[in-house]
Amino acid sequence: MLIDHWPLLGLRLTSPGLELRLPAEEELGELADLAAEGMHGPGSAPFLVSWPGLPPAERARALVQRHWRTRGERSPDDWSLDLAVFANARGVGQQRISGRDYRILREVSTFSWLGLRYQGQGLGTEMRAAVLHLAFAGLGAAEAVSGAFDDNASSLRVSAKLGYESDGIERLAASGRATTTRRLRLPRARWEMSERIPVSVTGLSPCLPLFGLRDGGGS
Numbered sequence: 001m002l003i004d005h006w007p008l009l010g011l012r013l014t015s016p017g018l019e020l021r022l023p024a025e026e027e028l029g030e031l032a033d034l035a036a037e038g039m040h041g042p043g044s045a046p047f048l049v050s051w052p053g054l055p056p057a058e059r060a061r062a063l064v065q066r067h068w069r070t071r072g073e074r075s076p077d078d079w080s081l082d083l084a085v086f087a088n089a090r091g092v093g094q095q096r097i098s099g100r101d102y103r104i105l106r107e108v109s110t111f112s113w114l115g116l117r118y119q120g121q122g123l124g125t126e127m128r129a130a131v132l133h134l135a136f137a138g139l140g141a142a143e144a145v146s147g148a149f150d151d152n153a154s155s156l157r158v159s160a161k162l163g164y165e166s167d168g169i170e171r172l173a174a175s176g177r178a179t180t181t182r183r184l185r186l187p188r189a190r191w192e193m194s195e196r197i198p199v200s201v202t203g204l205s206p207c208l209p210l211f212g213l214r215d216g217g218g219s
């Protein structure tokens with residue numbers, strides 16, 4: 001069976017209101033529909049990557065291709081996992097977690113989006129909390145990093161609520177303009193001290209080699 005060769009298909013994160021897992025092909029189509037509907041409000045441009053700024057049909061296709069590419073290019077030394085986020089069995093967005101040279105650095109980075117109609121209801125906080133649980137409790141991470149443009153109040157607030165601390169700024173050109181990204185870092189000790197949303201992880205053990213780890217989370 002496919003899951004024997006790609007055990008990430010059996011990985012599930014469950015929090016009080018959400019389930020995070022890889023989407024089936026038709027569920028990926030539903031996420032693409034959602035992305036086409038809108039990923040941010042008018043007048044805002046919260047993404048450093050360019051595909052969310054494409055016209056709706058191209059944006060939807062770019063999402064599908066990016067999802068497949070991420071699966072296809074995965075290696076134990078450079079991995080990303082684009083989890084679909086489900087609330088009441090409906091796809092509401094995506095939560096990405098990535099690690100480069102993870103077995104050495106033990107550092108993950110995250111990126112997420114919700115369909116516009118699902119934003120501002122606490123889901124973004126809960127889905128980030130879910131992948132932080134995967135990182136720290138499941139994969140033995142030492143640090144988690146994130147970043148957002150300095151005018152992205154909701155993303156910055158999600159990070160602050162989950163205990164991230166400032167890690168400086170980065171200035172980059174995006175879509176022909178100068179932008180300032182606030183970098184954020186959550187060391188393991190701060191995550192352990194923070195008040196946490198309960199999350200359960202199932203199906204992780206057979207996936208560990210795909211994260212560059214052996215059973216038990218060791219390298």
Ligand SMILES: CC(C)(COP(=O)(O)OP(=O)(O)OC[C@H]1O[C@@H](n2cnc3c(N)ncnc32)[C@H](O)[C@@H]1OP(=O)(O)O)[C@@H](O)C(=O)NCCC(=O)NCCS
Nearest residue numbers: 046112113114119120121122123124125148153154155157
């Ligand atoms: C970023 C994102 C994933 C957050 O998810 P969300 O479900 O909207 O976030 P939550 O509802 O869990 O939390 C948002 C917090 O920001 C606060 N917030 C939102 N807009 C704000 C503003 N203009 N000023 C101050 N605080 C604001 C909310 O009040 C809430 O904080 P609270 O719980 O203390 O009240 C979602 O908004 C999104 O998809 N945005 C577009 C894509 C994006 O920016 N992705 C990140 C790219 S780096």
